[in-house]
Amino acid sequence: MQRISNGDSNAFQILFDRHSSLLLGYARRLMGDLPKAEDISQEVWIKVVRAASTYQDQKKFSSWILGITRNTCLNQIRDTSDTGVTDNISDHEIVDSNEDLLQDLLKKETTTQIQKAIDQLPIGQKQALLLWLYEDLSYEEISHQLSLTLAAAKSILFRAKESLISHLRGQI
Amino acid sequence: MNWKHEKPSESFRQNTLDSVAQEMKRLSAINKKPARSLRDLWQSGGFFYALVTTSCMAWLAFHFHSQSLVHIEHSPLISADEFVLDPTANWILDYDVDSIEMIEHLEELEEWTL
Numbered sequence: 026m027q028r029i030s031n032g033d034s035n036a037f038q039i040l041f042d043r044h045s046s047l048l049l050g051y052a053r054r055l056m057g058d059l060p061k062a063e064d065i066s067q068e069v070w071i072k073v074v075r076a077a078s079t080y081q082d083q084k085k086f087s088s089w090i091l092g093i094t095r096n097t098c099l100n101q102i103r104d105t106s107d108t109g110v111t112d113n114i115s116d117h118e119i120v121d122s123n124e125d126l127l128q129d130l131l132k133k134e135t136t137t138q139i140q141k142a143i144d145q146l147p148i149g150q151k152q153a154l155l156l157w158l159y160e161d162l163s164y165e166e167i168s169h170q171l172s173l174t175l176a177a178a179k180s181i182l183f184r185a186k187e188s189l190i191s192h193l194r195g196q197i
Numbered sequence: 198m199n200w201k202h203e204k205p206s207e208s209f210r211q212n213t214l215d216s217v218a219q220e221m222k223r224l225s226a227i228n229k230k231p232a233r234s235l236r237d238l239w240q241s242g243g244f245f246y247a248l249v250t251t252s253c254m255a256w257l258a259f260h261f262h263s264q265s266l267v268h269i270e271h272s273p274l275i276s277a278d279e280f281v282l283d284p285t286a287n288w289i290l291d292y293d294v295d296s297i298e299m300i301e302h303l304e305e306l307e308e309w310t311l
Binding site: 029032034037038041045046047049050051053054059062063066067070071074075131132134135136139140158159 | 199200201202203204205209210212213214216217218220221222224225
């Protein structure tokens, strides 16, 4: 990052080749289609170059860049439509018993099938699910990112996993 | 490559690299902005301020230098007795007057005492 902040384009190319597929994948799952995801990705890379001098080594680079991608996507979604995230969800405790099943299905299915299944989720569930899958955020962190109560975040994520499982099973 | 990844197309890759290279050039140009030319300085009024500041500094330097010369070179010539003999000379030493005027008065005082 130091080299990039000094204007070294070769260093940037190395970084790009190493992380662009993850970044583009995340943007694609969140935005739904590839052209939008490419626009977002390009915007993110420009932001990375601008912020290179302020990057702190303590934070894992992939987490840092996924955080930028997520915020850029959410801003884009917020600007164009309602996020669909509602807070009127019951405060009952969610028992997350389907996590292993979901991880198993994600390993077995093709990328296209997973993309199709994710695209069918409401935007709020999609956001919560991708925060959990890509960035390994805790429920508390997800609730903070989406401005929800902890119970609401748990509920949304639970529903997202349930929906994804049923969509993936339906495609088999 | 697992489902989380999406392989970028070659055109997207090249397009992004070009955009970023341009952005890097732009940032580099901002960071390495050349020093302002004399013409820019003149146009922005900086030259005027520089001239005024230099003039003030020169005047102050001359003023204090002259005063110190007066004290060093002429003060020893005025003894306490001489000073008492000419009470009108009192203001010359007590008040902050123009140094040249002060020298003239001191010269007169010397002639008078001799």
